Amino acid sequence: MNVFGVVILLTLFVTFFMKVAADILNLRASTGDLPIEFQGVYEPGAYRKSQEYLKTTTWFSLVTSLFDLLLLLVFWFSGSFDLLDRFFRGFGLGEVPTGLLYIGSLLFLQVIAGLPFTLYRTFVIEERFGFNKMSPVVFVGDMLKSFLLAVLLGAPALALLLWFFGYAETSAWLWAWGAFMLISLVLQYVAPTWIMPLFNRFEPLGEGELKTAILQYAKTTGFPLAGIFVIDGSKRSSKANAFFTGFGHRKRIALFDTLIANHTVDELVAVLAHETGHFKKRHVLINMMLSMINLGIIFFLLSMLMQNRMLFDVFFMTDVSVYGSMVFFMLLYSPAEFLLSIFLQMLSRKHEYEADAYAVSTYSNGVALADALKKLSCSNLSNLTPHPFYVFLNYSHPPVCDRIRRIRQLSGNGISSPN
Structure with missing residues (x-):
């Protein structure tokens, strides 16, 4: 050995x-x-x-x-x-x-x-x-779609990498680096339109109080949106989530239907204000x-x-x-x-704190983010008291209680009383 x-x-x-x-x-x-x-x-x-x-x-x-x-x-x-x-x-x-x-x-x-x-x-x-909430049919379908994507996208990318290192000699790593940076950028644009809809149904958010509030917040912060969509996340899990996709003027908001069902308009906009903070602070x-x-x-x-x-x-x-x-x-x-x-x-946890602070400072009811985090933690059965060493090794987000305390401090409310 x-x-x-x-x-x-x-x-x-x-x-x-x-x-x-x-x-x-x-x-x-x-x-x-x-x-x-x-x-x-x-x-x-x-x-x-x-x-x-x-x-x-x-x-x-x-x-x-x-x-x-x-x-x-x-x-x-x-x-x-x-x-x-x-x-x-x-x-x-x-x-x-x-x-x-x-x-x-x-x-x-x-x-x-x-x-x-x-x-x-x-x-x-x-x-x-x-x-x-996933049926065996959906599970098998996801596996087959993943396999198909691996063949259609992964195999050509791997073949290109093998070719570079097999024939480009000393400059192989530079050619491979340039090619894979280009591929990753292309996928950032392709994924929201062609790949993600293979697994979930994306439907435009209907007119109403939520859409109006989101568009108003986006206008206030100068955050351009190409669309607001609802994902049928409930067909796989009762857990909730939200995220942005795309770049520039192609940015989209994606909200899980489970998130919309369990949160108020203020809480949802506060969550999106947090995600906006990631873009505004250049975390992405x-x-x-x-x-x-x-x-x-x-x-x-x-x-x-x-x-x-x-x-x-x-x-x-x-x-x-x-x-x-x-x-x-x-x-x-x-x-x-x-x-x-x-x-x-560690860097991700720092970014999460910064995005929380951005949400509190730019949304009129930014403290609603704390209430949203509480509901998400309860519905997802999150661990409220993780050990610091476990957080150090595994957590991309700060412990939820630490986030809530900081949000309260930034909003000037201190520790909230029990609801």
Whole structure:
């Protein structure tokens, strides 16, 4: 076992045990004491249900993570990476077609291995706690659509990447970086119109108080909108959400029907004011730039380790290849990816606070955002008292009670009294 193998194994075990430690600490931080902000909002029975949901999903996640780790180790040390490679090389195809088959088969095997866990979470756990609204027909349809998109969009992109690193030599990473930045930008425009409607129905929001309030707020803040749409999220889950899509004058608001059903007009506009804050504070642009920089670093480092014999020896590979380099490099890159994810989570939490502040300062009833967060937390059975270490590793949003306290302070209301 050379240095590459030691780094990969050490990273796999360290990250796994850090996750276990964070999960255990998070469970211990879950108490029976309802935070003051939620008194009168969260019924005692519903709060106990949220804690049971936390325990159930946490242990299920740990079992799933352990299974994934053991599966990778068994596949690795049984020499299956090499067996699969020799099988596809036997067809006598070129580097690019063989690479597509090799990487595609690994991804397919990963999906199949995880399918029982996905089914159990969706149709047992989420069903038990009243979230799942998805029928088996919709579930299968989503899987088939995802597979079709992977073939039509993912396969050509992967083939292009394999071609660049196979034939462009030292400048391969620059060509790949430029091409994938262009592809990602195109997808930002294509996804709202062609891809997302494959999974959900988007209907224009009808005339009424809500639409008038949203348009008035958008006009006040100089935020151009190409449309306001309602998504049939209720056909999959009772959980609620809202988001913006598109850029420039093609920006759209997408509201889940479950969100509209459970919130007042003021609360909905406050949520959209928060999302507007992300655009106004350039959070979307910052995240996109960081993502592109990270992609460039990945391609550059990949080019440095392309077809490195030591890396292939770690996985008992007979032959070196471009596609094998990609697979094994991503396992080697995991420590950097793990550290980067922690940094990005910290930045995301900062951005959420900034977007909250923007909503409070620009909407006449910005404090309604706190009420919206309360309702969302209750309906989603969110954990109200997460452990700081768990937040540090996993949370892209600050804990809801911290957000509510800041919103109250910014609005000058202090801590609210129980409703």
